[in-house]
Amino acid sequence: MSSDVFIAGVGMTPFGRHDGASMQDLAQAAVLKALADASIDASQIQAMYNANVYGGMVLGQVLMRDLGITGPAVYNVENACASGATAVHLACQALWLGIYDTVLVWGVEQLTRLGGGTIPLQRNDYKTELYASQGMTLPTVYAMRGTRYLYELGEKPELLARIAVKNRAHGVHNPFAQQRRAVSIEEVLQSRAIAEPLTLLQCCPSMVDGAAAVVLTTVRPQGSRPAVRIMGSAVQSGHIEEGCDDILDAEITARTARMAYDQAGVAPRDVDVVELHDAFTIAELLYYEALGLAERGGSADMLRRGDTALGGRVPVNPSGGLLAKGHPLGATGVAQMVEVVWQLQNRADGRQVEGARIGLTQCTGGGIAGVDHAASSVHIMGV
Amino acid sequence: MSSDVFIAGVGMTPFGRHDGASMQDLAQAAVLKALADASIDASQIQAMYNANVYGGMVLGQVLMRDLGITGPAVYNVENACASGATAVHLACQALWLGIYDTVLVWGVEQLTRLGGGTIPLQRNDYKTELYASQGMTLPTVYAMRGTRYLYELGEKPELLARIAVKNRAHGVHNPFAQQRRAVSIEEVLQSRAIAEPLTLLQCCPSMVDGAAAVVLTTVRPQGSRPAVRIMGSAVQSGHIEEGCDDILDAEITARTARMAYDQAGVAPRDVDVVELHDAFTIAELLYYEALGLAERGGSADMLRRGDTALGGRVPVNPSGGLLAKGHPLGATGVAQMVEVVWQLQNRADGRQVEGARIGLTQCTGGGIAGVDHAASSVHIMGV
Numbered sequence: 001m002s003s004d005v006f007i008a009g010v011g012m013t014p015f016g017r018h019d020g021a022s023m024q025d026l027a028q029a030a031v032l033k034a035l036a037d038a039s040i041d042a043s044q045i046q047a048m049y050n051a052n053v054y055g056g057m058v059l060g061q062v063l064m065r066d067l068g069i070t071g072p073a074v075y076n077v078e079n080a081c082a083s084g085a086t087a088v089h090l091a092c093q094a095l096w097l098g099i100y101d102t103v104l105v106w107g108v109e110q111l112t113r114l115g116g117g118t119i120p121l122q123r124n125d126y127k128t129e130l131y132a133s134q135g136m137t138l139p140t141v142y143a144m145r146g147t148r149y150l151y152e153l154g155e156k157p158e159l160l161a162r163i164a165v166k167n168r169a170h171g172v173h174n175p176f177a178q179q180r181r182a183v184s185i186e187e188v189l190q191s192r193a194i195a196e197p198l199t200l201l202q203c204c205p206s207m208v209d210g211a212a213a214v215v216l217t218t219v220r221p222q223g224s225r226p227a228v229r230i231m232g233s234a235v236q237s238g239h240i241e242e243g244c245d246d247i248l249d250a251e252i253t254a255r256t257a258r259m260a261y262d263q264a265g266v267a268p269r270d271v272d273v274v275e276l277h278d279a280f281t282i283a284e285l286l287y288y289e290a291l292g293l294a295e296r297g298g299s300a301d302m303l304r305r306g307d308t309a310l311g312g313r314v315p316v317n318p319s320g321g322l323l324a325k326g327h328p329l330g331a332t333g334v335a336q337m338v339e340v341v342w343q344l345q346n347r348a349d350g351r352q353v354e355g356a357r358i359g360l361t362q363c364t365g366g367g368i369a370g371v372d373h374a375a376s377s378v379h380i381m382g383v
Numbered sequence: 384m385s386s387d388v389f390i391a392g393v394g395m396t397p398f399g400r401h402d403g404a405s406m407q408d409l410a411q412a413a414v415l416k417a418l419a420d421a422s423i424d425a426s427q428i429q430a431m432y433n434a435n436v437y438g439g440m441v442l443g444q445v446l447m448r449d450l451g452i453t454g455p456a457v458y459n460v461e462n463a464c465a466s467g468a469t470a471v472h473l474a475c476q477a478l479w480l481g482i483y484d485t486v487l488v489w490g491v492e493q494l495t496r497l498g499g500g501t502i503p504l505q506r507n508d509y510k511t512e513l514y515a516s517q518g519m520t521l522p523t524v525y526a527m528r529g530t531r532y533l534y535e536l537g538e539k540p541e542l543l544a545r546i547a548v549k550n551r552a553h554g555v556h557n558p559f560a561q562q563r564r565a566v567s568i569e570e571v572l573q574s575r576a577i578a579e580p581l582t583l584l585q586c587c588p589s590m591v592d593g594a595a596a597v598v599l600t601t602v603r604p605q606g607s608r609p610a611v612r613i614m615g616s617a618v619q620s621g622h623i624e625e626g627c628d629d630i631l632d633a634e635i636t637a638r639t640a641r642m643a644y645d646q647a648g649v650a651p652r653d654v655d656v657v658e659l660h661d662a663f664t665i666a667e668l669l670y671y672e673a674l675g676l677a678e679r680g681g682s683a684d685m686l687r688r689g690d691t692a693l694g695g696r697v698p699v700n701p702s703g704g705l706l707a708k709g710h711p712l713g714a715t716g717v718a719q720m721v722e723v724v725w726q727l728q729n730r731a732d733g734r735q736v737e738g739a740r741i742g743l744t745q746c747t748g749g750g751i752a753g754v755d756h757a758a759s760s761v762h763i764m765g766v
Contacts, residue, residue: 048620053440057436057461057463057749058461058462058463058749058756058757058758060620061463061620061622061749061756061757061758062756064620064622064756065622065755065756070620070621070622071619071620071621071638072619072620073472073618073619073620074462074618074620075460075462075469075473076460076461076462077458077459077461078440078441078459078460078461079441079457079458079459080440080441080444086458089456090458090473093476093477093482094476096480097476097479097480099476235456235457235458236454236455236456237431237443237444237447237453237454237455237457238453238454239444239447239453255454366441366444372448373441373444373445373447373448374441374444375441375444375457
């Protein structure tokens with residue numbers, strides 16, 4: 001780990017419906033913003049990492065062509081919800097080693113063309129698809145975790161709704177979020193049932209398109225803005241282990257977070273701002289604990305105290321999170337990092353976490369809600 | 384580049400139709416062979432790289448689960464025909480840096496379920512698909528290159544057919560090849576026309592399934608077999624440049640090869656055996672020149688002299704190449720390396736290149752026949 005890795009520039013499109021655009025139009029828009037933000041020319045890019053799930057073959061090379069450059073290695077990376085963060089992680093590896101000095105990473109997805117959400121796999125694999133065919137889809141799995149969580153803590157569904165209220169209130173101030181409307185607890189609870197106790201407003205929008213991009217470099221950025229350094233970057237995977245019967249233990253995420261904290265040399269209490277994977281409201285509560293922000297069982301109190309709201313001790317999802325922004329799979333992990341850079345550079349107008357010096361991003365996804373054949377990634381950034 | 388990277392074990396499935404198997408069944412079969420060949424247990428694997436084009440989300444994680452292990456980072460990598468080689472390249476980067484000591488790389492594809500060849504993209508992108516919609520598909524592009532090549536050299540289609548005759552003769556001795564039948568020049572020329580001057584037997588089979596795997600490690604393998612080291616590993620991309628009107632200049636491949644040669648510290652004349660990307664007969668002739676095995680225009684004579692046949696100076700595609708083996712996209716680049724390891728370890732029964740010490744593999748693919756939004760990868764291995 002000889003070289004430091006800095007985020008020299010960031011950019012993203014608004015998340016939402018982009019009917020007129022092709023997938024590489026979206027990616028290009030984000031990339032051009034990131035290049036301009038870094039004040040560098042596309043010709044300086046030595047490698048490109050494209051994160052995407054459903055875009056098809058060599059999408060990264062198509063964008064390279066559209067940017068009018070030729071030559072750099074292009075890597076197309078997929079890791080479900082963690083695709084974007086995994087692409088950043090691979091880029092960090094190469095930059096640490098000194099293989100490249102300056103690289104471009106972007107994530108992009110266009111789910112509106114697919115009808116939203118995920119599409120059937122091509123691999124005709126009963127072992128993977130049996131559960132889904134019997135109704136064991138992502139909302140169902142998270143609903144079971146939510147039910148268990150409420151039972152163990154003696155809580156009511158109102159607790160889960162508070163996550164949606166908080167994040168959607170944050171999202172009002174984010175011009176890049178798809179859903180920019182504040183909601184009340186009652187409204188959340190009365191929205192359409194998806195999988196008890198989860199209602200519609202507790203699930204992230206998946207009818208969404210978007211792209212996000214970062215320029216990473218080993219050269220400390222000059223200029224008036226604080227230089228944002230990637231202090232820790234971890235990717236892990238996992239599956240349900242024999243004998244594991246605790247569905248509230250987000251083990252894969254906790255393990256990935258420990259690696260990132262160790263590398264960064266910081267503790268959870270040092271983190272000032274977090275963008276985490278709130279695909280469903282219950283997920284955010286479990287991740288408070290997996291990320292070490294709260295003790296086991298302490299997430300409910302943490303939320304109620306307002307610790308994780310804007311103005312609190314460690315604001316979580318000031319961008320509005322996936323719940324307000326939407327979740328264009330490949331783009332999500334990169335967009336989280338864009339938000340954290342804005343926060344650390346005091347550029348998050350209307351939703352700024354004052355004095356933030358250290359930020360963390362987390363994505364966990366893949367099969368069966370991040371508990372089986374899953375991918376997880378955690379990044380820690382600092383100024 | 385502090386650490387050496389060795390190929391500790393290799394394995395592959397036969398390439399062909401595997402109706403009863405799921406995609407991860409194929410991958411698992413190849414992986415278990417590679418692990419046994421390396422005499423290591425799956426639990427020693429620190430990261431896994433899955434190369435695949437059409438298999439869907441988190442395929443690598445599904446295989447990890449089926450192997451009964453949990454934890455290691457899993458990277459799902461796509462780079463069209465160069466997917467497998469790109470996955471190896473990313474693994475090399477991490478091993479060089481010392482991030483991991485031992486990793487697993489595999490490629491897998493199941494094209495028979497898709498009806499063979501490539502399937503339509505989801506991205507609704509007229510800029511990319513316009514040419515294809517007007518007939519500018521891969522066979523067409525290679526046919527134009529073939530026509531131009533024959534014109535410039537004053538050759539007849541018989542020359543192209545000689546590639547098919549050579550590689551299919553090699554493939555007779557490869558139990559992993561899909562088509563194990565020797566053919567004559569007349570038979571090649573009289574097979575069904577695909578795109579003049581290319582006939583059916585000059586195109587690699589794409590109705591094919593298969594998987595290949597390698598175990599890579601920074602620890603020099605012990606035992607009686609020569610240790611195979613990866614001396615050079617390069618990935619590049621490219622597109623048609625303004626003003627480039629020479630369709631016989633495989634520029635992307637030549638550029639990638641130069642990087643690999645430079646890193647390995649060897650010259651083309653040092654190479655004893657080559658597995659290259661003969662998706663169509665003309666491709667092999669162009670790649671002789673791009674890889675520096677022949678001067679520009681010298682490939683025809685090189686072929687006629689028998690230099691590249693088994694028993695010649697530098698046998699090319701002793702496995703039978705894509706023409707005999709078939710081309711299951713994600714698996715191809717890894718399978719080339721499996722063959723070279725067998726050659727360097729004197730394990731290629733019936734098709735052994737005697738005394739081979741240095742081998743080279745090459746894949747170039749992507750949009751429009753490796754000339755636009757394309758990916759290329761070259762690896763050099765030695766004992």
